[in-house]
Amino acid sequence: MAVNSPLPVAADLKPVAGIEIGFAQAGIKKPNRKDVLVMRLAEGATVAGVFTLNRFCAAPVQVSKANLAAVTNGAAPIRALVVNTGNANAGTGETGLANAQATCAEVARLLGCEAGQVLPFSTGVILEQLPIAKIVAGLPEAVANLTPDNWFNAAEAIMTTDTQPKAASRTVTIGGHTVTMTGISKGAGMIKPNMATMLGYLAFDAKVAQPVLDQLVKYAADRSFNSITIDGDTSTNDSFMLIATGAGSLEIKEASGAEYEALRDAVTDISRNLAQQIIRDGEGATKFITITVEQGRTLEECRKIAYAIAHSPLVKTAFFASDPNLGRILAAVGYAGVDDLDVTKLDLYLDDVLVAQAGGRNPDYQEADGQRVMKQAEILVRVTLGRGDASATVWTCDLSHDYVSINADYRS
Amino acid sequence: MAVNSPLPVAADLKPVAGIEIGFAQAGIKKPNRKDVLVMRLAEGATVAGVFTLNRFCAAPVQVSKANLAAVTNGAAPIRALVVNTGNANAGTGETGLANAQATCAEVARLLGCEAGQVLPFSTGVILEQLPIAKIVAGLPEAVANLTPDNWFNAAEAIMTTDTQPKAASRTVTIGGHTVTMTGISKGAGMIKPNMATMLGYLAFDAKVAQPVLDQLVKYAADRSFNSITIDGDTSTNDSFMLIATGAGSLEIKEASGAEYEALRDAVTDISRNLAQQIIRDGEGATKFITITVEQGRTLEECRKIAYAIAHSPLVKTAFFASDPNLGRILAAVGYAGVDDLDVTKLDLYLDDVLVAQAGGRNPDYQEADGQRVMKQAEILVRVTLGRGDASATVWTCDLSHDYVSINADYRS
Numbered sequence: 001m002a003v004n005s006p007l008p009v010a011a012d013l014k015p016v017a018g019i020e021i022g023f024a025q026a027g028i029k030k031p032n033r034k035d036v037l038v039m040r041l042a043e044g045a046t047v048a049g050v051f052t053l054n055r056f057c058a059a060p061v062q063v064s065k066a067n068l069a070a071v072t073n074g075a076a077p078i079r080a081l082v083v084n085t086g087n088a089n090a091g092t093g094e095t096g097l098a099n100a101q102a103t104c105a106e107v108a109r110l111l112g113c114e115a116g117q118v119l120p121f122s123t124g125v126i127l128e129q130l131p132i133a134k135i136v137a138g139l140p141e142a143v144a145n146l147t148p149d150n151w152f153n154a155a156e157a158i159m160t161t162d163t164q165p166k167a168a169s170r171t172v173t174i175g176g177h178t179v180t181m182t183g184i185s186k187g188a189g190m191i192k193p194n195m196a197t198m199l200g201y202l203a204f205d206a207k208v209a210q211p212v213l214d215q216l217v218k219y220a221a222d223r224s225f226n227s228i229t230i231d232g233d234t235s236t237n238d239s240f241m242l243i244a245t246g247a248g249s250l251e252i253k254e255a256s257g258a259e260y261e262a263l264r265d266a267v268t269d270i271s272r273n274l275a276q277q278i279i280r281d282g283e284g285a286t287k288f289i290t291i292t293v294e295q296g297r298t299l300e301e302c303r304k305i306a307y308a309i310a311h312s313p314l315v316k317t318a319f320f321a322s323d324p325n326l327g328r329i330l331a332a333v334g335y336a337g338v339d340d341l342d343v344t345k346l347d348l349y350l351d352d353v354l355v356a357q358a359g360g361r362n363p364d365y366q367e368a369d370g371q372r373v374m375k376q377a378e379i380l381v382r383v384t385l386g387r388g389d390a391s392a393t394v395w396t397c398d399l400s401h402d403y404v405s406i407n408a409d410y411r412s
Numbered sequence: 413m414a415v416n417s418p419l420p421v422a423a424d425l426k427p428v429a430g431i432e433i434g435f436a437q438a439g440i441k442k443p444n445r446k447d448v449l450v451m452r453l454a455e456g457a458t459v460a461g462v463f464t465l466n467r468f469c470a471a472p473v474q475v476s477k478a479n480l481a482a483v484t485n486g487a488a489p490i491r492a493l494v495v496n497t498g499n500a501n502a503g504t505g506e507t508g509l510a511n512a513q514a515t516c517a518e519v520a521r522l523l524g525c526e527a528g529q530v531l532p533f534s535t536g537v538i539l540e541q542l543p544i545a546k547i548v549a550g551l552p553e554a555v556a557n558l559t560p561d562n563w564f565n566a567a568e569a570i571m572t573t574d575t576q577p578k579a580a581s582r583t584v585t586i587g588g589h590t591v592t593m594t595g596i597s598k599g600a601g602m603i604k605p606n607m608a609t610m611l612g613y614l615a616f617d618a619k620v621a622q623p624v625l626d627q628l629v630k631y632a633a634d635r636s637f638n639s640i641t642i643d644g645d646t647s648t649n650d651s652f653m654l655i656a657t658g659a660g661s662l663e664i665k666e667a668s669g670a671e672y673e674a675l676r677d678a679v680t681d682i683s684r685n686l687a688q689q690i691i692r693d694g695e696g697a698t699k700f701i702t703i704t705v706e707q708g709r710t711l712e713e714c715r716k717i718a719y720a721i722a723h724s725p726l727v728k729t730a731f732f733a734s735d736p737n738l739g740r741i742l743a744a745v746g747y748a749g750v751d752d753l754d755v756t757k758l759d760l761y762l763d764d765v766l767v768a769q770a771g772g773r774n775p776d777y778q779e780a781d782g783q784r785v786m787k788q789a790e791i792l793v794r795v796t797l798g799r800g801d802a803s804a805t806v807w808t809c810d811l812s813h814d815y816v817s818i819n820a821d822y823r824s
Contacts, residue, residue, distance in 0.1 A: 055753045056746030056771070091742055093756075093772040126739035127773045231725040234747035236739075313643040313725070313811075314819055321820035327538035328645070330503055334468035335646035341467045344505075359468070360505040361539045399725075401820075404813050407729035 003288045003377055003397065005280035008167040010152035014180050017205045018042035018245025021150035023157040026138025028131055029086030029124060034157035036135060037083040038142040039201070040111060044246035047071075047078040047119065048213040050221040052238035058090035059100040059130075060120040061237060067104075067116050072210060079113040081241065083121040083199065084135055085160050090126040090236040099130040106136045110143045123160055123186070123199060123237050155184040158199055161406070162188050166277040170270050174262045177250035179206050181266065185274040187238075188230070188283050200225055200240040200274055205248030206263060212255045216264055217242040224271035228395045229310050230282040231403070242267065279395045284402030287319045291381045294391040301338045302385075302392035308336035309381060309394075316399030319379065324370030326355050333383060345386035350379065415700045415789055415809065417692035420579040422564035426592050429617045430454035430657025433562035435569040438550025440543055441498030441536060446569035448547060449495040450554040451613070452523060456658035459483075459490040459531065460625040462633040464650035470502035471512040471542075472532040473649060479516075479528050484622060491525040493653065495533040495611065496547055497572050502538040502648040511542040518548045522555045535572055535598070535611060535649050567596040570611055573818070574600050578689040582682050586674045589662035591618050593678065597686040599650075600642070600695045612637055612652040612686055617660030618675060624667045628676055629654040636683035640807045641722050642694040643815070654679065691807045696814030699731045703793045706803040713750045714797075714804035720748035721793060721806075728811030731791065736782030738767050745795060757798035762791065 024036040041047070049068060051061050071077055082103055089096045104118035111118075122130065155165035169182040183202030208216065217240065225240045252260050280288055291309050296302035309315055312332040318325040329348060333341075343359035350373040354362045373379060436448040453459070461480060463473050483489055494515055501508045516530035523530075534542065567577035581594040595614030620628065629652065637652045664672050692700055703721050708714035721727055724744040730737040741760060745753075755771035762785040766774045785791060 054743060054746035055750070055755050056742050091739060091768065091772050093770070127742070127768070234743070236743055236746060312645055313815070314645050317816055317819035320816070323820070327503060327648075330468050331466060331538070331645060331648055334466035334648060338467070343467050356503070356539070358505075360503050399816065401813055401816050403725070404729055404732070404811065404816055407726055408733035408735070408813075 002164055002281040003285055005164070005277055007164055008152065008155065012169055013151035013167050013182050014169045014171065015148035015151070016180050016182050016203045016245060017148070018045055018247030019203045019243060020146040020148050021154045022142040022144065022146035023150065023153050024138040024141035026084070026134045028084055028134050034153065035085045036138045036142050037154055037157040038107060038139065038146065039081040040146055041079050041243065042245050042247050044207060045077065046208055046210050046213050046244045046246065047241060048210070048217040049239055049241040050217055050226070052235055054234050054236045056091060056236045058088050058122060058237045059092055059096035060089055060122045061239060062097065063100045063104065064119040064121065064239065067119055070116055076114055076117050078119055079117040080107050080111055081119045081121065081201070082107045083158055085158060086124040087122060087128060087130050088124045088126045088237050089122040089130040092129050095129055099132045102132050103135055106139050110139060119241070121199060121237070121239055123158070126236060151182050151184060158184065158186045160186065161283070162186050163281055166274060166281065168270050168273045170266065172262070172266045174250055175259045177206070177248065179204055179248055179250050179263065179266070181270050183270055183274050185278055187278045188281050198225060198235060198238045198278060200271070201243065202241070202267065202271060202274065203243040203245060204267070205245045206250040206252060207246035207248070208244035208252045212252055212260070213242060213244055215255045216267060219264060220268040220271040223268050224275040227393060228275045228279050229307065230279065230397055276395055279397050282397035283406045284400040285397035286400055287398040288378045289319060289381060289396050289398065290379070290393060291396065292391065292393045293383045293385065295385045295388055296390040296392070297388035299390045299392055302390050303394070304338060305333050305336040305383060306392050306394040308332045310396040313399055319374065319398035320400045322371070322374040324350070324367055324374045326350070326370060329381065330356060341385070342387070347384045347386070349382040350374070414576055414693040415697055417576070417689055419576055420564065420567065424581055425563035425579050425594050426581045426583065427560035427563070428592050428594050428615045428657060429560070430457055430659030431615045431655060432558040432560050433566045434554040434556065434558035435562065435565050436550040436553035438496070438546045440496055440546050446565065447497045448550045448554050449566055449569040450519060450551065450558065451493040452558055453491050453655065454657050454659050456619060457489065458620055458622050458625050458656045458658065459653060460622070460629040461651055461653040462629055464647055466646050466648045468503060468648045470500050470534060470538070470649045471504055471508035472501055472534045473651060474509065475512045475516065476531040476533065476651065479531055482528055488526055488529050490531055491529040492519050492523055493531045493533065493613070494519045495570055497570060498536040499534060499540060499542050500536045500538045500649050501534040501542040504541050507541055511544045514544050515547055518551050522551060531653070533611060533649070533651055535570070538648060563594050563596065570596065570598045572598065573695070574598050575693055578686060578693065580682050580685045582678065584674070584678045586662055587671045589618070589660065591616055591660055591662050591675065591678070593682050595682055595686050597690055599690045600693050610637060610647060610650040610690060612683070613655065614653070614679065614683060614686065615655040615657060616679070617657045618662040618664060619658035619660070620656035620664045624664055624672070625654060625656055627667045628679060631676060632680040632683040635680050636687040639805060640687045640691050641719065642691065642809055688807055691809050694809035695818045696812040697809035698812055699810040700790045701731060701793065701808050701810065702791070702805060703808065704803065704805045705795045705797065707797045707800055708802040708804070709800035711802045711804055714802050715806070716750060717745050717748040717795060718804050718806040720744045722808035725811055731786065731810035732812045734783070734786040736762070736779055736786045738762070738782060741793065742768060753797070754799070759796045759798070761794040762786070
């Protein structure tokens with residue numbers, strides 16, 4: 001059960017001019033479920049992405065990075081993306097790379113472009129070879145049903161153990177131009193059967209120069225998909241792709257100016273929404289936790305402390321129990337690795353409740369107040385360091401019995 | 413239920429000449445349980461310690477560090493240690509420091525030494541002031557029953573939520589001299605009611621110069637108490653103290669030579685045993701896991717990878733389930749933060765089973781073999797990096813439903 005996350009409504013997911021979506025049931029791991037997704041992009045579209053830093057990055061991640069780099073170096077633009085669930089094609093060596101290339105080649109053949117113009121993505125079990133024959137057999141069906149209004153099906157097609165599809169859509173007006181944005185995401189932690197991957201795809205119909213889009217995707221990812229954590233386990237396949245179809249009237253040529261900033265902020269906002277849907281659907285999650293660390297010297301130290309709190313099993317189990325066991329949060333701050341931190345300058349708030357002041361218990365703090373906040377489904381943890389003006393925010397969920405159950409079950 | 417950890421037998425815990433132990437029931441948090449421990453040291457004893465790096469380190473940690481530093485700078489030697497359970501005296505500000513000092517002053521008054529010659533230690537609930545009156549009232553009882561053969565009572569007196577006392581004793585012969593070593597430890601993760609602290613005390617009857625003991629305690633701690641993890645949460649009060657009573661005939665003046673190395677290795681071995689007893693009694697632990705990373709360029713990168721595996725909730729739940737879901741281990745290696753790691757050089761073994769070879773699945777690997785090892789109560793995970801000759805070993809336990817239950821319960 002996702003935390004305060006209403007099911008997206010298909011009718012609310014606006015088509016984005018310049019991108020068509022098709023899907024198929026290829027029976028990669030299980031029958032009778034959508035497991036292959038194809039996105040076809042109009043001419044003039046630009047694509048940029050961020051990928052997992054895991055050293056065991058999957059074959060499709062390696063191919064997608066190489067194909068995007070080639071475009072930057074003057075190769076023909078990206079015309080399609082292909083996603084499969086049921087198999088991550090990770091830890092699969094040369095055969096895995098060949099299978100990812102073969103998937104791109106088949107999509108290219110069906111769409112009439114070059115294999116290098118296709119970006120492949122996979123999610124599912126690792127250390128097993130991709131069933132390439134099933135994927136190749138399924139692709140014609142996906143290409144045959146390419147339409148602009150398949151976003152809800154796309155959100156369903158990339159689900160693994162997600163309990164619900166994740167999608168969002170917005171229309172913004174920038175400099176008199178209407179820009180339509182629609183995106184999907186998936187991931188619920190790294191879970192049974194092996195590892196669920198965080199995937200995010202966001203398309204909008206403005207025309208954006210490649211270097212500008214490269215900068216924009218990093219900006220948005222740092223403030224959305226790179227600021228969430230469920231269990232701290234980084235997948236081998238994590239990817240977030242930003243697609244500017246160029247089919248609309250807005251054109252952005254430089255990463256500056258009011259129009260760029262308006263687009264940047266709109267993209268970041270919807271990216272954050274897509275990322276937060278993943279946390280709300282985190283495995284076993286019963287609480288949605290926002291952790292903000294303020295008044296730090298650097299962004300890095302604020303993120304260190306926010307993640308130390310977000311990853312502490314003790315803090316996460318206390319949230320699950322609605323137990324205002326707040327020494328655990330202070331202890332996590334203390335071991336976050338900020339060696340010169342002066343804890344006597346530190347305050348801790350739960351929502352509006354001042355729990356700790358100058359590194360000690362706030363004399364006016366009543367446990368009943370902490371209890372009231374801890375019982376909420378959504379909780380804000382705010383730490384002020386009193387040593388600078390940097391800040392960082394991370395979103396996470398609690399650690400419940402269901403987390404252990406989900407991850408301790410045998411792979412099916 | 414501790415994993416393969418027999419209850420220590422009082423009769424097996426040998427008295428160490430030059431140290432006497434007394435305990436009391438001071439009713440600090442609960443009635444009718446030992447909660448105050450006093451250790452009196454003979455003249456000529458030297459003491460060295462390592463302490464938590466948590467920035468929220470507790471008042472007694474601050475006082476103990478200051479008193480040890482004073483001795484190094486020529487102050488009178490340490491003559492006593494005092495430990496209380498039920499309250500950690502952490503996050504307690506100036507009042508907490510004054511209470512730690514007052515505890516030392518009362519012990520000093522009863523034993524006829526200076527307050528600066530006493531080292532205080534606390535474990536239990538944090539963010540609450542130490543009930544100093546109860547401790548002062550209990551100390552005479554502890555001093556009245558000081559005897560050399562109270563080691564088993566000492567092990568019981570420092571327990572918090574440990575399911576059993578932890579202690580070990582050895583006699584070694586070094587250069588014709590008999591050296592008797594006895595130690596105790598406690599800690600089971602950082603747990604209800606707030607945070608359990610890792611405490612370790614090891615005494616032996618050789619005479620060791622202060623600078624040599626300072627070096628020895630770091631050497632032993634790095635290979636024992638600093639190489640274990642249950643949930644990655646570092647307490648505010650963790651301390652490991654090494655006591656050389658000087659009452660025996662062996663004397664070590666320099667940190668070199670065969671006698672020093674024999675003593676160093678014996679101290680390290682019993683320290684490792686005391687540390688491993690903590691993991692075997694880890695909260696909810698059903699498995700004892702040894703993680704060895706070999707062929708690394710540096711000790712640091714080996715430890716980074718070993719801890720990434722040891723802290724991964726996905727790896728820990730897989731151990732709990734006896735599920736050979738070994739992609740999770742490779743993924744943890746991949747995100748450990750060794751940026752230039754070449755995974756194609758990496759092999760993964762479970763005990764003697766070669767699971768992954770050159771970064772991919774070993775073609776000869778049978779899941780039944782992985783399954784057989786995963787079902788064991790004790791499991792060795794061995795990763796070889798193929799890039800150097802550094803290595804590191806970390807000990808941990810699995811993540812079970814009981815871990816969540818223990819930590820999600822309200823504080824009682």
